[in-house]
Amino acid sequence: MKSFFTFLSLCMMIFGFSQSKSKTANSENGKIQEIETIILENKSDPKALEILRKADRLYYSNSPRSLDSYSYKAYEKVSLDIDQDSISNFKEAFNKNIHLFNKKKRDSLSDISARQIFARSKLFLWERAQEFKYSKRFGEKINILDNRISGLKQPINELITLQSNRNKIPHQITQENRSLYHFFLSDTIVMDGRKTFVINFREVSYRKPVKKRKFTGTVYIDTETFGIKKIESLSREKDESRVSSTWIYYNSKWFLAEERVKMEMSRMVMEEDAEQENDQAKRPQKKIRKSFGTYAYLYAEYFDFQSPVEENKSDFKGYTFNLKNADGKTLDQYRTRPLSDREMRTYKTIDSLGRIYRIDSKAKFATGLINGQIRIKSLDFDVGELVNYNLYEGLRVGIKTKVNENFDAYVSPDYYIAYGFKDDSWKYGLGIDFKTTLEKNSFFRIEYTDDVFASGEFHRRLWNFKMRMMNYGNNINNDKYYHYKGVSLSYLNDVSNGLTLAFAARRNFEEAQFDYNFRNEGAGFHNFNTLFTLKYSPNSTNIMTPQGKSIVEQRNPELYFNFEKSFSAFGGDFNYTRFDALFIHNFKTLIGTTGFRLYGGMVFGDAPIWKNFTMNGMASNSRDLNFNLTSFLGFATLEGGKYYNDRFIAYYFTHQLPWYFKSFGQNVSSVDLVLRGTLGAMKRPQNHQFDYQQLDKLYQEVGLEWNNFLSSYFNLGLFYRVGYYTTGNFKENFALQFKLKLLQF
Structure with a gap:
């Protein structure tokens, strides 16, 4: 899931909306970004550790990848919004401060517009539908059935292929991360008709103050197969971040069925005038500061599980990913629940802002750097040719330009020219590709x-x-x-x-x-x-x-x-x-x-x-x-x-x-x-x-x-x-x- 929120942070930078505070959910990724120290002494419950060892050892045999073939679909929704319980309070505070906003000489997303957007819609919304097919003979095929990102007219292909951790073993289960948490077997319950171990955990560095949680997460393990049924991970402070993943038992394997993430990204502060008594009217007006958290939300649901499936070689032809559609027109077929009015307004609001702030071009510029390119209309510039150094040429500066598909889909000429300051000589090259x-x-x-x-x-x-x-x-x-x-x-x-x-x-x-x-x-x-x-x-x-x-x-x-x-x-x-x-x-x-x-x-x-x-x-x-x-x-x-x-x-x-x-x-x-x-x-x-x-x-x-x-x-x-x-x-x-x-x- 880390890749989703890396992209979301990128989008915030493209909009110009800066973060004042960022926290990472404890189970959001395996890099353990909230760990303060490592305590080598193991104080976990031995029974809980033995269950986790079996879950780790049997993870592959319990996963769909151990089947000969399977297929399923997924609908995912990623958004950036204020806390759902704070929307009405935010609107009230925003309306009281609108006169202050109108006095601003320059309206920018990082200063005023973000607040205006949150008053009526989300700041960001991304929907995607995918189909996953797997065959031991032919490998994996991922069809991107449809995709829509608010503010972008054209799809950013390098971004719409980002994946969650659906095929990766949760890092709380793996042996190398076992010493980062204390685990406690607390109960055995029945979930979906199956007996399930309940194992609570918290970080080894965690010391529980009065207002903080006793545990930071729970792992649910099936007692018969030792497959992972559910993982919940919470932030130390209440109502900040939450990560939840749920699996279902299908064809004797555990398929990921649902993922939910709520992660705090930043906080916004607004001031409003405090009400005063009549005898205090002449005193300077007091200000009340209200703080509103902005959160990244992820909701993913996996459905239409089938196994085994008919294995046609033609279905797996080409590259792993195949883009079927990317204009959002068929997303209604895959949404597991309709969009809310606030979500519908998001597309209209952010799409209009996307045209004003040229978000498409900024996003393409940012993603082009991933492949070492800077794209300007019909030209791609190679980042690797700009500045180099070696002992013979000394400092070498150059420019390499390639005509891209915006000019012609099949023919692509290019050239470069470079100069070495130490050998005092020019170099150049000319080429042309025919697809x-x-x-x-x-x-x-x-x-x-x-x-x-x-x-x-x-x-x-x-x-x-x-x-x-x-x-x-x-x-x-x-x-x-x-x-x-x-x-x-x-x-x-x-x-x-x-x-x-x-x-x-x-x-x-x-x-x-x-x-x-x-x-x-x-x-x-x-x-x-x-x-x-x-x-x-x-x-x-x-x-x-x-x-x-x-x-x-x-x-x-x-x-x-x-x-x-x-x-x-x-x-x-x-x-x-x-x-x-x-x-x-x-x-x-x-x-x-x-x-x-x-x-x-x-x-x-x-x-x-x-x-x-x-x-x-x-x-x-x-x-x-x-x-x-x-x-x-x-x-x-x-x-x-x-x-x-x-x-x-x-x-x-x-x-x-x-x-x-x-x-x-x-x-x-x-x-x-x-x-x-x-x-x-x-x-x-x-x-x-x-x-x-x-x-x-x-x-x-x-x-x-x-x-x-x-x-x-x-x-x-x-x-x-x-x-x-x-x-x-x-x-x-x-x-x-x-x-x-x-x-x-």
Whole structure:
């Protein structure tokens, strides 16, 4: 459910309505944002813990995913409003203060308009109807049957795919969060004709004052199957926040049937004149301050359960998400109850404001950043090309623009131009895409490029924006670049939801921009090569939008594979074969979450140094302290641009401990243990005449990463080199590393 309210906060920012206070319901997400400390001593009822262990262990066998097939529908409604019991009082206070509002010179949503809206309607309303289909043979298909968001004329496809926690085990049940609560078995009752355990819980840091609740939530567990029947979670203070999820027993499995959330977002204060006695009329008028809470509400109902269902391959064709309709005209077919008059007025009020405040364009701008783009009418600007830095170019600034579907649905030209301040040179590229269909990613591309690139880079074809952004710091201390100029023809096709294939043929002139001689033949050569790329991500979910494929959720495992072949045809000077592969996965255990990246590559035949592997070092030997930004495949303590191999293997392991703590602020911190290592070799080092070294012994570094460092949105990593390459100089072995938390693992 966290994603729903992240979106709601985004909408509030788009409107200009700021929050003065924000609290998070205790069960709203697994990040435990109200935990103040961790008490390791377990004081829970042993009987309650044993029941929860069984519920956790049997969760999958009790869930619909253990069936061969099923289908059901859902109707969801998300809104932002004042407390329902305060509407009449709010209207009265608003009417008494209307003369004060009229004296304002500037009417803005954050100042006056929000109060005016609440006087007659909600501030925000979002409805959605979905159909969920599942088959063990064909996977999951989610059809968005209809959707309507107040204030938006056009759907924001990246947002309407947001999902609740319908397929995720509640975090109160999981073993890693067991120490965050105290659980007490209080009763056994009958619910819907089935005997049910009643387990109350509260946070371990919770100390009950007089006016606060004794417990902050209740879990209801079926006594026969140990399936979860219901979870209720309350805020510490009464009437602030509430989360409730209910399951029903159907076909011997527990299906989520209903979700209700009430979460306090902010408070508004209005003043009104106090009534005075006649003998006090000459005294200054007293003011009465009235406070009204604004709340986010979620209501979701799941219905029309069927299992088993007829499994037609055509029903699961394409990407995971399929948008059937998005104008709200068919929502009446799926509403489980009619809209209230206040809700009906919301669409009329907010839609009119949406036109005035251009909410559509603001929302598209905000969501475009998710994919690294800034959209202005028919042009998309690549955020990743605006500012970069490496040791060869220094500060690099540029602009990359692509003509989007607003100009033409099938043809999309693009160009970029960039300038490096240190090498004092311009770079540019021109390209054009020709789509073969609008149902999936499938297009031909022709491009001409005149640019520079780091020597020995691992292929990043088909990496998404987040992965590329994580790798921006990879060449901060690498000055071994080569210049390339030429033309390429490529084709990309999404064979299925989880499999993408790409093929490219290129003819370039390539030349080292450093003191280099290859086989005593110089530093510049013609290269004609082909590149085959495969990406396999079977568990990721995607949706096709007018802008192209959008990744809804990137899930592991993932495999990236590149096979490059150079030919002496068409004037090419080389005849080598190069491949590399990257495998990413993570998994949870009782002792935390472990993630790893395994990657490597090999070159057969003679290839210039820039077609070998640079080993991804990011450290600088000229600085007193190694400080760098995170890299998806880099080493914090390894000197950049110094080591090259024609074959190597590497690993990156990280383990997040199930231990949460707070320094200050609202963010909860945790600690990751990190281990990185690599080993390689160079078969014919005599081919390369320049100053470099082989990395032919195992290189390792260990690290400790503090997530949400000092309650910020950054992670701070401390790394130290261990093993064969350790030196007696501490500054060479030690490195600090910063990472934006949103990049995750």
